[in-house]
Amino acid sequence: MATLECNITLKENYKSTSNPVRPYVKFPPSIWGDRLMSLTFDHSESHAYAIAMEQPKEELKSLIINPNMDSNEKLRLINSVYRLGLRYLFEEQIECQLDKLFTKLKMEDYDKADLYTISINFQVFRQHGYKLSCDVFNKFKDSSSGKFKEYITADVRGMLNLYEATQMCMREESILDEAMAFTEAQLMGVVDTLEGNLLQQVKHALRSPSHRGVQMVETRLYFSNYKEECSRYDSLLNLANAHFNYLQLLHKEELSTFIKWVKDMDFQKITPYARDRTPELYLWAVGIFLEPHYSQARIIISKMAQLVLVLDDIYDAYGTIEELRLLTDAINRWEISAMEQLPEYIKPLYKIILNELTEVEKQVPKEGRENRVKASKQAFQELARGYHQEAEWRYSKYVPSYQEYMKNGLITSTYNVFSTYSLMNMDEINSEEALGWYKTHPNILEATKLLGRLYNDVTTFQFEGERAQEVESVHTYMKTFGLPENVAVKELKKMIENAWKDINNECLKSTEVSMALLVPVLNLARITDMVYRYNDRFTFPEETTVEYVTLLVITSVPMY
Ligand SMILES: CC(C)=CCC/C(C)=C/COP(=O)(O)OP(=O)(O)O
Numbered sequence: 001m002a003t004l005e006c007n008i009t010l011k012e013n014y015k016s017t018s019n020p021v022r023p024y025v026k027f028p029p030s031i032w033g034d035r036l037m038s039l040t041f042d043h044s045e046s047h048a049y050a051i052a053m054e055q056p057k058e059e060l061k062s063l064i065i066n067p068n069m070d071s072n073e074k075l076r077l078i079n080s081v082y083r084l085g086l087r088y089l090f091e092e093q094i095e096c097q098l099d100k101l102f103t104k105l106k107m108e109d110y111d112k113a114d115l116y117t118i119s120i121n122f123q124v125f126r127q128h129g130y131k132l133s134c135d136v137f138n139k140f141k142d143s144s145s146g147k148f149k150e151y152i153t154a155d156v157r158g159m160l161n162l163y164e165a166t167q168m169c170m171r172e173e174s175i176l177d178e179a180m181a182f183t184e185a186q187l188m189g190v191v192d193t194l195e196g197n198l199l200q201q202v203k204h205a206l207r208s209p210s211h212r213g214v215q216m217v218e219t220r221l222y223f224s225n226y227k228e229e230c231s232r233y234d235s236l237l238n239l240a241n242a243h244f245n246y247l248q249l250l251h252k253e254e255l256s257t258f259i260k261w262v263k264d265m266d267f268q269k270i271t272p273y274a275r276d277r278t279p280e281l282y283l284w285a286v287g288i289f290l291e292p293h294y295s296q297a298r299i300i301i302s303k304m305a306q307l308v309l310v311l312d313d314i315y316d317a318y319g320t321i322e323e324l325r326l327l328t329d330a331i332n333r334w335e336i337s338a339m340e341q342l343p344e345y346i347k348p349l350y351k352i353i354l355n356e357l358t359e360v361e362k363q364v365p366k367e368g369r370e371n372r373v374k375a376s377k378q379a380f381q382e383l384a385r386g387y388h389q390e391a392e393w394r395y396s397k398y399v400p401s402y403q404e405y406m407k408n409g410l411i412t413s414t415y416n417v418f419s420t421y422s423l424m425n426m427d428e429i430n431s432e433e434a435l436g437w438y439k440t441h442p443n444i445l446e447a448t449k450l451l452g453r454l455y456n457d458v459t460t461f462q463f464e465g466e467r468a469q470e471v472e473s474v475h476t477y478m479k480t481f482g483l484p485e486n487v488a489v490k491e492l493k494k495m496i497e498n499a500w501k502d503i504n505n506e507c508l509k510s511t512e513v514s515m516a517l518l519v520p521v522l523n524l525a526r527i528t529d530m531v532y533r534y535n536d537r538f539t540f541p542e543e544t545t546v547e548y549v550t551l552l553v554i555t556s557v558p559m560y
């Protein structure tokens with residue numbers, strides 16, 4: 001693959017202790033140049049969009065609760081609201097409507113409904129945590145052959161929505177596994193014969209199904225590709241339009257703030273060995289939180305991700321083992337005097353790490369502030385120890401067992417850090433309850449960490465090759481279970497799919513914790529899918545990642 005050609009060599013840069021041997025990696029440079037240096041945003045424009053949202057928002061509220069609207073029509077409207085990223089504006093109304101509709105639902109209601117209608121129903125209920133049974137799709141299967149009925153293949157819109165619906169499957173839902181493979185193959189077979197919006201819809205779904213995509217990107221593409229759905233109601237169209245413009249200005253401002261911080265901290269100079277991926281990191285932050293009121297959270301998460309990125313590249317691409325031992329110790333100590341023990345080149349970075357958390361502390365919600373910050377710091381320290389463990393294994397040429405590797409690999413997935421930093425910024429959450437929940441190692445978080453670690457390794461083990469020295473899941477799995485590479489990869493990919501099923505299961509309505517707490521974790525799984533589905537789109541961001549960042553902060557929003 002041409003994009004994966006990066007100069008990864010074990011270079012002997014230096015010979016003596018003062019000139020140490022470094023596992024030096026030359027990552028591809030940033031591809032942005034000065035393109036994002038002059039993002040403009042105007043606060044009065046932003047205010048105008050906020051005002052423009054008010055009336056359509058009220059109109060849409062009335063529409064959603066309208067008792068005379070046909071239930072399938074209502075679910076279709078709620079689907080559009082969800083896919084346009086507007087759900088947070090109508091949380092109460094939607095929940096009340098879905099509660100009513102779901103309670104009175106009978107399987108017979110679906111006897112006469114077509115594939116499209118049932119698939120939309122299924123998506124809406126599952127998106128909002130209601131477990132509509134997958135048996136609703138049984139009628140599309142031929143009971144004697146066990147295959148899907150031929151006639152549904154002519155209904156491309158129905159097939160597309162069945163494909164989208166299958167992404168919400170859980171374990172033991174074999175009809176959805178079959179439907180996913182069937183619809184994917186069928187859609188791939190017809191995509192070249194399609195045109196207009198339907199072509200765009202199918203093309204994008206095959207590349208990234210909506211449920212597994214970065215939601216801000218998905219909503220923006222829905223607005224472009226689903227013109228019919230968006231313009232069904234004037235209020236929906238007007239609200240979506242003003243909302244996108246409003247968000248785009250906000251995102252431009254946030255990205256500018258983050259770019260300025262990276263520049264002010266002088267990362268290019270102090271960490272020249274690390275990947276330079278500022279807008280790509282910001283995309284992670286937008287992926288975790290979409291709503292405008294998380295503006296500060298996105299900036300804080302972007303900064304933290306920059307620190308994690310640099311740390312990752314020191315630990316597995318630049319530092320010597322002696323330096324890494326000192327760095328880990330200093331991060332564990334977490335006090336400015338520990339800087340003395342560090343090599344000169346790491347000192348400025350260490351200072352930023354400590355300073356940033358102190359700065360952040362001033363900005364996080366008052367409720368449980370101390371504990372929120374403490375948990376984030378501990379997660380960061382745990383990550384450094386996890387990176388260090390990997391480095392020690394590589395240094396001593398020890399290949400751990402798969403289980404040993406994964407115990408540490410769940411930590412180096414970085415998702416404990418991302419989750420605690422997300423939580424740190426959520427003022428609607430009771431921190432004590434949330435931190436207590438984290439400590440129980442909830443299934444959704446464990447599944448997301450597993451997905452993150454495995455997806456990353458399965459996609460990158462070949463080009464990380466010599467550098468990783470088999471300290472990754474593919475080789476440890478091959479060795480532990482005595483399997484050839486292709487079988488190991490296949491089994492790990494199956495585990496990734498199962499992790500998705502577990503995540504979906506955990507997103508069903510639960511009384512255990514607030515649903516709001518699950519969202520950033522689900523969103524981490526989605527970003528992982530976007531980044532690692534085909535290759536490492538973070539290290540090699542050309543095409544998709546660049547396209548997405550451009551779409552969010554550069555391309556203007558279409559008017560119908
Ligand atoms: C999740 C995010 C945005 C974190 C910051 C950047 C990062 C560590 C990316 C993964 O790099 P990698 O592929 O080199 O990871 P690893 O070294 O763990 O395989």
Ligand SMILES: [Mg+2]
Pocket residue numbers: 312313316
């Ligand atoms: Mg790495």
